[in-house]
Amino acid sequence: MSTPVSAPLTSTDAAELGRLLAAGEVSSAEVTQAYLDRIQATDGDLGAYLHVDADAALAAAGEIDAARAKGEELGPLAGIPLALKDVVVTEGVPTTSGSKILEGWRPPYDATVAARLKAAGTVLLGKTNMDEFAMGSSTENSAYKVTRNPWDHDRIPGGSSGGSSAAVAGSLAPWAIGTDTGGSIRQPAAVTGLVGHKPTYGSVSRFGLIAFSSSLDQAGPMTRTVLDAALLHEAIGGHDPLDSTSIDAPVGVLAEAARRGAEGDLTGLRVGVVTELGGDGHTDGYEPGVLARFAEAVALLEGMGAEVRQVSCPAFDLALPAYYLIAPSEASSNLARFDGVRYGLRVGDDGSRDLDEVMALTREQGFGPEVKRRIILGTYALSSGYYEAYYGQAQKVRTLITRDFTSAWDDVDVLVSPTSPTVAWPVGARVDDPIAMYAADLCTLPASLAGLPAISVPCGLSDGLPVGFQVMAPALADDRCYTVAAALEAAQDSARGHRFLDGLATPAGGAA
């Protein structure tokens, strides 16, 4: 379902904005100004952005408009504004990864993702808030501010890409880039009613993403519609010689897959419902409303011709403990680069202290509690005497999880589950309980550990808050995620009579 004709620019989806821009019906400057006005009016309450440079955005928009006026050949994304998670390095634009240790740092280069989006002619509105170094599921671990869920300002927007989710759901950006290590695109998308896709590991360049857990990190789209996600993914994906783990394969025809899915015919598609992710005997911690919306969505897929069966993946029960050993271990190593020497904060360098002391004071003051906890845990898991029992064992469990997926692909084309066991929880509810916070990632971790593509698409409301539906696919079969998600989106939109996000009442002060 496309955008209503009378919709304001700030609730128009990106594909439609691209069409309006190409047809000359609006200018990039007009669209960009509309978003900047709305950011100005509402972001004081929402807290989605860490950095907005209105002048730079309008200058970039003006350049695109001038190029278009001269008749230059422009790509389909040219002139569309965009928000980037603050983990994406941007030349000359402050980049903090949500941490005080990088406060005020202006990177000397662009991440590949940022460079490709710049080359495509998108206009950077700003950098979005996030859990520090992407460690968290609520964005409350940001060293800078709390970000609120546009559906209910007393609730969290998910995390770690919670600034990006709040920006798009709150109409403060038409779309945004997030990053996902254990669910940090999919879970915030789910709890704010967006589409969020984690690409196949290695299919989007990690060059210039501030590293958290290098064997898991992937950047991807967070958008209002499945088609928008596919278009944004196509713009950032593909081989990059600057990332040694980049897969040398084309990104695939994702927008076409989404358009095909929206036609609503899933005849012959084999869908596996993962028992271990909210199925019989595995419902502990899952809200009944989430399970009900999930079951209804599965029935919709069946109604479109999909063959649905239960699939058991026993090793998924150990995804959470394996992830919370592997990710902190890699983080403890990656974050060793923040030593107060080459960039960022330096504390206590008064001439009396030596390098080790300055380093320890800098890291103590620059890192927040969750980052310190994970560095300490990772240091422990990698230390001699414990390595085999913890890190080594977790890597073997990772193999078992991958094998569960591999055997599932013998019988089904995609696997589905709820994206997260619950809807958005109240701000503050889990900050003192790391285990409760980690449980939000229960359903998203298996695909992360196996490096597989997975998308979250809205599947209705529970207690007035969005619920996400996750579709997982084999490596490099991201197109299947888009096809199934688009089919589900189209069926629900047509039953509902409007797009999912149109159900979000515009908060006060945001009439743009």
Added chain:
Amino acid sequence: MSTPSPKGQLSRDEVAHLAHLARLAVTDEELDLFAGQLAAVLDAVAQVGKADVADVPPTTHAVPMTNVMRPDVARPSLPREVVLAGAPAAEDDRFRVPRILGEEA
């Protein structure tokens, strides 16, 4: 199958030692807080020990790739002044670091 040592326990002293290894000058309050929280986390992650992993190889990476090479061609690096502009302290076109030897200079 290897089993982690007795239920995830981390003493306050162990947390202090690990923090030192990771160059984190943690406070006494943090030690008290982290010791309790990390014991709970360790308890949870120790469940990986339940898996039967006899003959299961470890996965280090989702995409099996080795020795990815780029052409051995020289290319310009970032200009020195651009790199040093982000440094907390620079001197004579170099990063300035705190003293690295124990005794006074």
